[in-house]
């Protein structure tokens with residue numbers, strides 16, 4: 391194992407990647423990624439909700455070649471996974487955003503760049519040939535906001551994901567205790583952590599402190615030590631409402647998704663506004679502690695909107711079988727945040743690719759063992775859940791998509 395990248399040979403699961411990330415990263419950085427808000431009730435529930443869902447396998451179906459190709463908001467995808475937007479990723483690995491986006495492209499799935507990414511909209515578009523989405527936090531400065539939207543359109547991003555669950559930064563007590571703030575300020579504790587994690591420190595020293603490239607000049611006052619979440623919250627427009635969303639809909643020419651939906655009535659109203667997709671999420675338990683787990687919220691939302699628009703769910707996905715459970719509960723795809731970032735933190739692009747590969751292989755295996763040849767047409771009767779079951783879905787086939795993807799690993803040196 392080198393000081394810079396742990397050996398990934400023995401990794402079997404996302405949990406293994408998390409363990410490697412925990413060992414490689416200074417504690418403050420690992421807890422910034424891994425932690426949640428306040429008592430972390432929602433963080434724990436996200437996982438528990440997926441674990442509560444039980445499947446009732448079918449037998450004697452031909453599952454020799456499970457079909458996981460799917461369509462996500464009108465975009466063909468080689469697997470029903472999307473990488474969720476994440477800010478500050480370069481704390482974990484140099485150019486971590488690009489590493490993860492390349493991993494997503496190699497697996498033929500969409501990648502979502504955050505407003506708070508450490509790679510700019512344009513730099514990402516130049517670095518990665520894949521299906522790129524852009525996640526917008528609505529900022530107080532409307533002109534700057536419009537510029538971000540226009541830049542994403544000009545750079546060829548296919549889908550705008552508007553995150554509506556960060557009206558203020560969540561109270562992340564680990565970050566407060568660890569002094570993870572903007573501007574980044576070195577404390578004695580950080581120096582000690584750096585000294586005891588030489589591989590990470592050397593990489594950071596060579597590549598410099600991460601910069602929020604999309605937000606240059608926009609991060610509010612520089613005089614207070616605020617956690618990253620609080621600093622972002624300071625710049626955001628907490629007055630953003632349904633009228634503002636209608637204006638955004640008019641401005642953005644491509645597909646529009648809303649991220650952070652948990653209430654069925656909100657989902658219904660979004661559909662009536664002409665939104666292209668609903669992203670069920672509680673921000674991975676990093677915002678409102680006590681919010682319902684995404685997997686628990688999903689069935690009621692599916693019942694409210696029927697099949698009118700596709701749904702993505704995130705928060706707590708750590709196994710491939712979670713995608714199958716989500717499908718049966720009404721989602722078209724799952725998004726992964728930490729799972730991909732643990733991979734990148736453990737081994738850059740190679741680690742991120744491995745994280746996605748593990749999830750995809752686990753999903754294929756789960757489909758075989760559940761007697762389900764087609765992800766998209768997985769029957770609702772597969773689930774025995776403590777939560778409400780999703781309503782009957784229309785059955786779709788996407789046979790033409792199967793040949794669209796070449797999943798051969800790219801011959802690029804991992805960054």
Ligand SMILES: Cc1cc2nc3c(=O)[nH]c(=O)nc-3n(C[C@H](O)[C@H](O)[C@H](O)COP(=O)(O)O)c2cc1C
Nearest residue numbers: 474475476477504553673674704705706726727728
């Ligand atoms: C380190 C980190 C940074 C994040 N930054 C953002 C962000 O900038 N924008 C956003 O919409 N969501 C952000 N999220 C939330 C993710 O998009 C996603 O909703 C969440 O990670 C899903 O839960 P999971 O990590 O359990 O998969 C972040 C999550 C993490 C772990």
